[in-house]
Amino acid sequence: MERLVGVGASPGIAIGVAHVLSSRLDIHERRISAEQVEPEIERFERALLATDAQLAAIQAQIAEREGDDHQYRILEAHRLMLSDVHLVEQARRLIRDEKTSAEWAVRKALNQIQAVFERIEDPYFRDRKSDVALVGERLLRTLVGTNDSTSPEEAPKGSITIAHELGPADAAQLGRAEAAGFCTEGGGRTSHTAIVARALGLPYVVGVEGLGHKVWSGMTLIIDGVRGEVILDPDEEALRRYQARSDVQRNRAHRLGAIRDVPSQTQDGTPVHLAANIEMLEEIPIAADLGAQSVGLFRTEFLYLERNELPSEDEQHAHAVAALKSVGGRTITFRTLDLGGDKLPPSVRMPVGTNPAMGLRSIRYSLWRTDVFRTQLRALYRAGAVGPMQILFPLISGVAELRQAKALCDEVRSELARGGIPHAEHIPIGVMIETPSAALIADLLAAECDFLSIGTNDLIQYTLAADREDEHVGYLYHPLHPAILRALRQTVVGAEKAGKPVAMCGDMAGDPMLAWVLMGLGLRNLSMAPRQIPVVKSIIRATQLADAERLLAQALTMSTETEIEELVYGAMNKRFPLELTDGEENQGEGQAVG
Secondary structure, X not given: OEEEEOEEEEOOEEEEEEEEOOOOOOOOOOXXXXXXXXXXXHHHXXXXXXXXXXHHHHXXXXXXXXXXXXXXXXXXXXXXXXXXXXXXXXXXXXXXXXXEOHHHHHHHHHHHHHHHHHOOOOHHHHOOHHHHHHHHHHHHHHHHOOOOOOOHHHOOOOOEEEEOOOOHHHHHHHHHOOOOEEEEOOOOOOOHHHHHHHHHOOOEEEOOOOHHHHOOOOOEEEEEOOOOEEEEOOOHHHHHHHHHHHHHHHHHHHHHHOOOOOOOEOOOOOEOEEXXXXXXXXXXXXXXXXXXXXXXXXXXXXXXXXXXXXXXXXXXXXXXXXXXXXXXXXXXXXXXXOOEOOEOOOOOOOOOOOOHHHOOOOHHHHHHOHHHHXXXXXXXXXXXXXXXXXXXXXXXXXXXXXXXXXHHHHHHHHHHHHOOOOOOOOOOEEEEEOOHXXXXXXXXXXXXOOEEEEXXXXXXXXXXXXXXXXXXXXXXXXXXXXXXXXXXXXXXXHHHHHOOOEEEOOHHHHOHHHHHHHHHHOOOEEEEOHHHHHHHHHHHHOOOHHHHHHHHHHHOOOOOHHHHHHHHHHHXXXXXXXXXXXXXOOOOOOOOOO
């Protein structure tokens, strides 16, 4: 028995035999003569058409058999990549200028694109490289005429698919073949394939190094999509333990699914609005299915990814309209560009200071590049005529910044009115509380906007001066630090003083272990990853508000984060064992799943 570790991309446990797909194609450099250049380009063009036809056929199957709109749109995005200038035009240029074969030109273009993504530190942005790689590999297989003997369609029922990379089309086909789960060496937690896996409810583990050299078809495997574990050739004890955990998770998922349409409120009738954090359009149907009452945070950075040119106003408008039309009348809160620091797509150029996390980023970049900001605001105000929405400014540190941003909103509205362009006359404007300065003057900020939304990820690292990605100081990153609880309480009180609503959209909002603390603080609007909504709702519905307030009051009397964690985690694990444990004996405190 051997245990490998990767990253959990879709929750759940699968136990079954491995179904190993063909690995990455080995392409060697091949030169061609001048007379062969045009025929080679024609062969390349035919391969593009044939690859597009393959994806179109899978789309048609999805539309006919499942009617799954978000999977359909993911495949549409992959089809669009077949005309992407960075892949297609670069390959054509290499064939013509370097007189190389189409296969080598595609491989070289893919390597160049991959190199760009590898330099991006933000995992959400970096994960997009797998989508480009998958489209490229499908194109290469078409070029070389490879017919895999082990394909997604041939996966035995209940098997676990092993591959270097899996595309969303592969995931959809594996779902129809009733595979038990997937595991890959590449990929990412926020990739399109991961979205499809979560939509299908199938466990998925990514980033498992050396997987292809250690697994063969027919080997018994266990994959854990929560912990990111892969167990090769498990013994009887491991099979027993993981089967028990799988049964617990299955029963819990069934029980949580039954409360999707019931109100999110405490036992004494206090409503708590549960919203979803969304990165891509394809996630909206998943969030709705899981009971999201709105989209509390729609990240707009996705449109700026993997491109050298900025998205146009019309493109951003169409993207926002598509989101509003797919959300079924629910409100969407669009966060304006949160770029800079470790999030720098190729289309964005900005000065890089000695400390990017505290430099020109987020709203500071937008106010520095007002042309880019105006374009985004025009697109959003135009989209506001279609459905209910809000606009949220990230990383505001003072009232002066807020006034500058609001002034640009006023100017944009006036421009649209003068041009006779349909737009929303009024869109609620909100401020993200992500810096200590914003928390300290929450009342002043709330007085000049329509709502506040707490971004706990940055608020914690800035308040504690501890980069959560730095392994040397990560131990300092504690959501239950007394300073964080005081900052949150001061923000809630400041919003109440100004008579404005306050939400939370950071990771703390979706941590079921912290639900009582947040309710005790007075938060009644929480936005989280869609998969967290059912378990948080279950805790809310089993809660008397007075119990949450008593726990919070006791926590606020303590001096250290360790004391508070012991109190909160102990109380929550004891009160909600079915929601907060996954069936593993002797599980440590604080390890919530769901």
